[in-house]
Amino acid sequence: MFARLIIIVFLTGFVPILSMFIGIKLSKGDYANEVSSIIFIISFILLLVTSILIAIWFTYPFKRLATTIETMGEGNFPKEIDLNGYIETEDIADAFESLLAKINKLDESRSEFVSNVSHELKTPLTGMKLIADSLLMEENVPNETYREFFKDMSTEIDRENKIINDLLTLVRIDKTNREMNISEVNINEIIELIMKRVRPIANKKDVELILESFRPVIAEVDETKLTLAISNLIENGIKYNKDGGYVRVSLNADHKFFYIKVVDSGIGIPEDKLEYIFDRFYRVDKARTRETGGTGLGLSITKNIIMLHNGAIKVFSTEGDGTTFTVRIPLTYSR
Numbered sequence: 539m540f541a542r543l544i545i546i547v548f549l550t551g552f553v554p555i556l557s558m559f560i561g562i563k564l565s566k567g568d569y570a571n572e573v574s575s576i577i578f579i580i581s582f583i584l585l586l587v588t589s590i591l592i593a594i595w596f597t598y599p600f601k602r603l604a605t606t607i608e609t610m611g612e613g614n615f616p617k618e619i620d621l622n623g624y625i626e627t628e629d630i631a632d633a634f635e636s637l638l639a640k641i642n643k644l645d646e647s648r649s650e651f652v653s654n655v656s657h658e659l660k661t662p663l664t665g666m667k668l669i670a671d672s673l674l675m676e677e678n679v680p681n682e683t684y685r686e687f688f689k690d691m692s693t694e695i696d697r698e699n700k701i702i703n704d705l706l707t708l709v710r711i712d713k714t715n716r717e718m719n720i721s722e723v724n725i726n727e728i729i730e731l732i733m734k735r736v737r738p739i740a741n742k743k744d745v746e747l748i749l750e751s752f753r754p755v756i757a758e759v760d761e762t763k764l765t766l767a768i769s770n771l772i773e774n775g776i777k778y779n780k781d782g783g784y785v786r787v788s789l790n791a792d793h794k795f796f797y798i799k800v801v802d803s804g805i806g807i808p809e810d811k812l813e814y815i816f817d818r819f820y821r822v823d824k825a826r827t828r829e830t831g832g833t834g835l836g837l838s839i840t841k842n843i844i845m846l847h848n849g850a851i852k853v854f855s856t857e858g859d860g861t862t863f864t865v866r867i868p869l870t871y872s873r
Contacts, residue, residue, distance in 0.1 A: 775804060
């Protein structure tokens with residue numbers, strides 16, 4: 539704006555005065571050639587100054603953008619960028635602000651993830667430390683007490699190990715889909731094998747497993763990853779169920795997708811918690827989750843796997859009346 543003002547003042551003020559001076563000279567008929575030379579020189583200078591001012595005005599927003607990028611390189615991420623000047627630079631500013639918002643969100647997610655990992659890994663260690671300190675403070679501890687304490691320590695170690703394994707799984711899944719091992723797989727057989735494997739867990743909790751397979755389904759999937767995703771859903775249905783409850787797994791397909799639905803008669807999820815259940819380390823009921831050995835990573839892993847298959851997952855739940863997960867995955871895999 540400042541550069542444009544200078545140009546306007548220059549053109550509207552100096553040029554008419556110059557024209558009057560030139561007009562007077564020419565009217566006298568003196569030194570026509572010299573005047574022509576002066577006109578040329580002054581016009582050239584005027585053009586040069588105008589070009590410089592326009593160049594400064596044009597490049598100033600980009601210099602500010604370069605400064606902002608340098609600041610980001612130092613680890614400082616501004617909330618917004620002001621590149622007012624003309625429409626093009628404002629469009630660039632809007633696009634860059636959108637990128638910055640994503641970077642800021644990613645940075646916040648990373649910080650939150652590191653904080654959560656630190657907390658989750660520290661909790662079992664704190665439990666083991668308390669158990670060990672309790673033993674050291676006691677004298678003449680009965681063998682039975684030692685056995686109970688060591689059993690508690692073993693439980694905490696198992697929990698720590700599960701957290702680490704789930705974290706490693708999450709890291710592997712977060713890598714690019716170039717590592718997807720895609721092949722034609724019988725989805726019916728995958729689900730039957732999962733049901734067979736988890737049946738002892740269901741029997742122990744007096745939970746009935748029901749499989750409804752409406753048609754044979756062959757699809758292009760990563761068998762290992764898909765098995766893990768569906769296992770997580772079924773195991774959750776068993777863990778958070780009621781005694782004498784059920785988990786119903788149904789499989790269906792059309793010409794383009796196959797659908798897996800996992801319905802349980804469990805404790806359900808409050809409506810205000812549904813939007814967070816796929817977040818890493820999120821637990822609806824932290825105390826109950828720790829009792830069942832959950833890490834808060836299972837559903838996040840499941841969603842990532844389904845997204846890698848270009849699929850989608852939805853959840854419906856009524857608190858106290860069970861939960862339904864619906865998975866949709868294309869029959870044909872495409873990168």
